[in-house]
Amino acid sequence: MNVKSYIQNAIQTTLKEILPEQNQGFDIDLTAPKQKDHGDLATNIALVLGSQSGRNPRQLASEIVNGMDLDPELVARVDIAGPGFINFTFSDSILYEGLKEIVLQQEAYGTADWGGNKKTQIEFVSANPTGPLTIGHGRQAVLGDTVARLLEATGHDVTREYYFNDAGRQMRVLADSVRLRYLEQLGMSVEFPDDYYQGDYIRDIARELAQRKGASLQDEAFKDDACFRESAEKAIFDDIRSTLERMGIHFDVYYNEKSLYETGKIDAVIKELRKRGLAYDQDGAVWLKATDLGLDQDRVIVKSTGEPTYRLPDLAYHRDKIDRGFDIIIDIFGADHIATYPDVLAGMRALGYDDSRVRVLIHQFVTLTEGREKIKMSTRKANFVTLDELMDEVGVDVTRYFFLNRSASAHLNFDLTLAKTQSDENPVYYIQYAHARICSILRHAEEQGYDTDLVGDPTLLTSEEELELIKILLDFPRVVSSAAEHLEPHRLPTYLENVATTYHRFQHAGKVDETLRVVSSNRETTQARLDLCRATRIVLANGLDILGISRPERM
RNA sequence: GCCCCAGUAGCUCAGUGGAUAGAGCAGCGGUUUCCUAAACCGUUGGUCGCAGGUUCAACUCCUGCCUGGGGUACCA
Numbered sequence: 001m002n003v004k005s006y007i008q009n010a011i012q013t014t015l016k017e018i019l020p021e022q023n024q025g026f027d028i029d030l031t032a033p034k035q036k037d038h039g040d041l042a043t044n045i046a047l048v049l050g051s052q053s054g055r056n057p058r059q060l061a062s063e064i065v066n067g068m069d070l071d072p073e074l075v076a077r078v079d080i081a082g083p084g085f086i087n088f089t090f091s092d093s094i095l096y097e098g099l100k101e102i103v104l105q106q107e108a109y110g111t112a113d114w115g116g117n118k119k120t121q122i123e124f125v126s127a128n129p130t131g132p133l134t135i136g137h138g139r140q141a142v143l144g145d146t147v148a149r150l151l152e153a154t155g156h157d158v159t160r161e162y163y164f165n166d167a168g169r170q171m172r173v174l175a176d177s178v179r180l181r182y183l184e185q186l187g188m189s190v191e192f193p194d195d196y197y198q199g200d201y202i203r204d205i206a207r208e209l210a211q212r213k214g215a216s217l218q219d220e221a222f223k224d225d226a227c228f229r230e231s232a233e234k235a236i237f238d239d240i241r242s243t244l245e246r247m248g249i250h251f252d253v254y255y256n257e258k259s260l261y262e263t264g265k266i267d268a269v270i271k272e273l274r275k276r277g278l279a280y281d282q283d284g285a286v287w288l289k290a291t292d293l294g295l296d297q298d299r300v301i302v303k304s305t306g307e308p309t310y311r312l313p314d315l316a317y318h319r320d321k322i323d324r325g326f327d328i329i330i331d332i333f334g335a336d337h338i339a340t341y342p343d344v345l346a347g348m349r350a351l352g353y354d355d356s357r358v359r360v361l362i363h364q365f366v367t368l369t370e371g372r373e374k375i376k377m378s379t380r381k382a383n384f385v386t387l388d389e390l391m392d393e394v395g396v397d398v399t400r401y402f403f404l405n406r407s408a409s410a411h412l413n414f415d416l417t418l419a420k421t422q423s424d425e426n427p428v429y430y431i432q433y434a435h436a437r438i439c440s441i442l443r444h445a446e447e448q449g450y451d452t453d454l455v456g457d458p459t460l461l462t463s464e465e466e467l468e469l470i471k472i473l474l475d476f477p478r479v480v481s482s483a484a485e486h487l488e489p490h491r492l493p494t495y496l497e498n499v500a501t502t503y504h505r506f507q508h509a510g511k512v513d514e515t516l517r518v519v520s521s522n523r524e525t526t527q528a529r530l531d532l533c534r535a536t537r538i539v540l541a542n543g544l545d546i547l548g549i550s551r552p553e554r555m
Numbered sequence: 556g557c558c559c560c561a562g563u564a565g566c567u568c569a570g571u572g573g574a575u576a577g578a579g580c581a582g583c584g585g586u587u588u589c590c591u592a593a594a595c596c597g598u599u600g601g602u603c604g605c606a607g608g609u610u611c612a613a614c615u616c617c618u619g620c621c622u623g624g625g626g627u628a629c630c631a
Contacts, residue, residue: 031571044573044612081574085573169631309629309630362560365625424593440591511589554591555591
């Protein structure tokens with residue numbers, strides 16, 4: 001099954017004979033070369049050891065090659081190339097066995113169980129209910145959800161959680177923004193401050209309130225009535241939830257920061273920190289002694305006004321995550337929160353918790369442009385493009401793909417004009433089209449009387465296009481696992497584009513050369529090629545599922 | 556000032572210390588009586604921000620600098 005470790009062992013054994021003076025184990029790097037005429041796996045071991053021991057790398061390489069006794073059923077060729085690389089080329093029988101395996105495993109192909117069913121919590125979006133989700137939130141939403149899907153595919157027990165705060169200054173301003181718009185609805189003239197929420201959605205909420213409550217709230221006595229805040233929060237949260245559902249994102253838990261106060265978990269943290277001598281009072285505020293925890297300055301956790309800063313509830317929340325029994329805790333933050341997590345981690349260590357369970361994934365911001373014009377996004381100033389507007393324009397699949405196709409650590413340049421005008425050129429269609437094309441060919445084959453569930457003889461697949469396709473399909477499990485392990489979803493779209501290209505090339509070969517057509521007059525090769533089509537469909541379908549993107553059977 | 560991220564083709568971006576740095580889009584030129592032309596093939600396009608260093612080997616690691624973004628609050 002695992003040719004790689006087989007080869008690794010063979011090299012190891014041979015090296016012990018050739019270089020007995022180095023009796024410790026060798027660290028053998030064995031990776032797939034970029035260029036296909038360099039074989040399927042290559043090692044630089046002769047270069048590394050050659051320079052260490054002062055020997056000629058090419059000569060050392062040839063000693064290693066001559067000393068190895070590899071099964072020709074597994075490895076067809078071994079070459080020495082360039083300055084001393086050793087290139088291994090697999091025998092085709094490995095590919096044929098692998099292909100059968102894909103067709104047998106179906107939906108399970110690519111999944112893994114190394115997650116060990118570990119309880120994994122992933123927190124993301126976590127936008128406070130002050131306005132609709134924007135393109136800025138979209139990146140985090142899609143990133144978090146896809147990391148969750150990757151972890152599920154690799155055997156983790158995942159909980160998606162949305163943390164929010166519906167108290168504090170932000171919400172008071174929001175409530176008062178609604179109140180002023182409400183008064184406007186009643187025909188009163190009001191002065192609407194610049195730093196209040198300018199968005200039209202506030203007017204909508206106010207209009208609805210005016211219809212429901214009439215003029216009953218117009219008196220100054222109702223200035224701080226909870227009604228304004230509550231109606232705003234409900235309307236905005238309903239909107240956020242429906243946007244998320246539309247994107248295929250479902251949260252298991254919505255966690256209200258307020259509950260940390262109500263259950264006494266905030267006080268408990270302060271008490272515990274004081275007990276450990278890691279919190280102290282100064283200038284009327286409570287400080288976390290972060291300098292004792294390896295950070296460069298102490299931080300205020302309770303302001304002199306008596307209000308906690310964000311660090312305290314964050315700390316209590318993370319403590320709660322561990323207390324709820326999560327083995328792995330993943331936080332997805334935007335770049336603006338980059339400074340907060342060292343404090344949280346330090347606080348957790350201070351409380352005696354193991355902070356290595358926490359993994360933080362930081363993504364850079366989305367810069368929105370319209371043509372050359374840069375748009376500065378702000379919820380307060382109503383200067384934003386909502387996710388719903390984007391999805392109206394380009395659809396869910398393009399939206400998800402757009403955010404996923406780039407590494408989280410890179411800035412994302414979102415050109416609105418380009419997104420609209422080039423939506424048909426988006427690579428997501430390229431991948432989906434490959435899937436649809438396969439479905440079409442399988443339908444066609446069934447009409448010709450082929451049983452598409454029958455497993456044919458894979459050894460009939462010998463063209464370059466066919467072998468290339470099998471090889472790339474066999475990479476799929478490794479790509480899924482490494483994307484999950486590194487929390488890097490963008491590896492998957494990149495891979496799937498390559499699969500689609502390789503498939504299109506394979507099918508196109510039949511247009512040029514009649515004997516390479518999938519459904520041909522030869523029933524045996526047709527059956528084998530249909531298996532290859534099915535295997536490709538399985539990889540594309542499983543990959544698109546992990547990305548949360550639809551896989552159309554017709555386009 | 557200090558800290559984090561980024562800088563790769565005209566544009567948007569991939570790239571595991573390795574061999575001749577890739578893709579999509581845009582440009583140019585081809586391919587269809589056919590299982591989907593939403594495809595395929597060819598071609599144009601590069602000082603991998605700049606300068607040093609480590610290494611047999613650097614887009615990749617280290618140092619400094621430049622540019623852009625973010626942080627450095629008793630804001631979140």
